[in-house]
Amino acid sequence: MRIALVAGLHATARRRAVNDLLAAVPRSIAVHHDMRDIGDGAVHRVVSDRSGPAENEQVDLDHACASCTLREDLIPFLLRTADADRHDLCVVESWDGVDPRLIAESIAAQEELRLATVTTAVDTAHLTADLGCDEDLAERELDIAQDDTRTVAEVLNRQVEYPNVIVLHGAGPDRHARSLLRQLNPDAAIVRTGADLRRFLDGRFDPASAHARTNPAWARYTDHPEEEGVSTVAWTRTRPLHPERFSEALEEIVAMSLRGRGRFWLASQPDTLLVWDSHQNLLMVENGGPWMAALPEAALELVSPARRSSALLDWDAAAGDRRQHLSFTGVGMDAESLLSLLDSCLVTETEEGRTFHDDPFAEFSER
Secondary structure, three states: OEEEEEEOOOHHHHHHHHHHHHHHOOOEEEEEEEOOOHHHOOEEEEEEEOOEEEEEEEEOOOOOOHHHHHHHHHHHHHHHHHHHOOOOEEEEEOOOOOOHHHHHHHHHOOOOOEEEEEEEEEEOOOHHHHHOOOOEHHHHOOOOOOOOOOEHHHHHHHHHHOOOEEEEEOOOOHHHHHHHHHHHOOOOEEEEOOOOHHHHOOOOOOHHHHHHHHOOOOOOOOOEEEEOOEEEEEEEEOOOEOHHHHHHHHHHHHHOOOEEEEEEEEOOEEEEEEEEEEEOOEEEEEEEEEOHHHOOHHHHHHOOHHHHHHHHHOOEOOOEOOOEEEEEEEEOOOHHHHHHHHHOOEOOHHHOOOOOOOOOOHHHOOO
């Protein structure tokens, strides 16, 4: 049975995309787990067809959370439905704040199911504002766990960067939204509400490729000139960063864009690939493991093909795959000032080879 996953923070846009799919494909149904009462331990499975809701049932879960809902109810429901062989398509409508990757990988792992497409629907009237806001999901009552501290911007970025189709809904500026989405996800087809989505149901969505494309530890980013006020700049250098100067500049760097992603190299941690992931004023730094150049030859076979191929494309005789590769997308962004600020954080020739005892990033070093 074919599965179409429809995600999106904007519920009205998401439901319109679901209805468009139901109307376009005979013998189709949709399933949605309503998590608005998840704080009270209640999750409802709502099944619909072209005529509207057909079932609304509260499901019993070991724990009321997104991962338990997926594992204990959604996947078993899809397998039962596929086994009954009464439907050609099941549209899975995700809850507002759910990352589509979690659902897509679980569906694709089932041999009886064919994940045909992952679609995110967005409201053009709210897209730019939501990508640039500082609100937590909890402030909009969209959190799906007690410890869900994610922001609206973080969730929406994940939702638009992962799918192969993005559907625009609403009366916002269409050309501006298209430019912003193209730069955040160059591989996605962007269509308007009401478009015929059947052409996206013949293939098979590949979560492994989507993960490789979106993983900042080895993703490849390119510049995009300003279009409708939106621009993307990729900063690539083969000199390490001065840890203290870089730390002091972080707040200013983060504030200059809507979205930042990539990997960076600190002089104080020459063997550690550090991952940059910023959403408006929120910055997350993670240890991405060792650079390939720091690995013994016997361990290179354990490196994923996506990371290996990305590293070898830019291999430097002296630095190997060590480099700065950061991408920033923004509206009205001063790219020249941003690049100048980043360059000022690199070690100078006189600083090369020096030992840095004060490292603000020491918590991310290899253990």
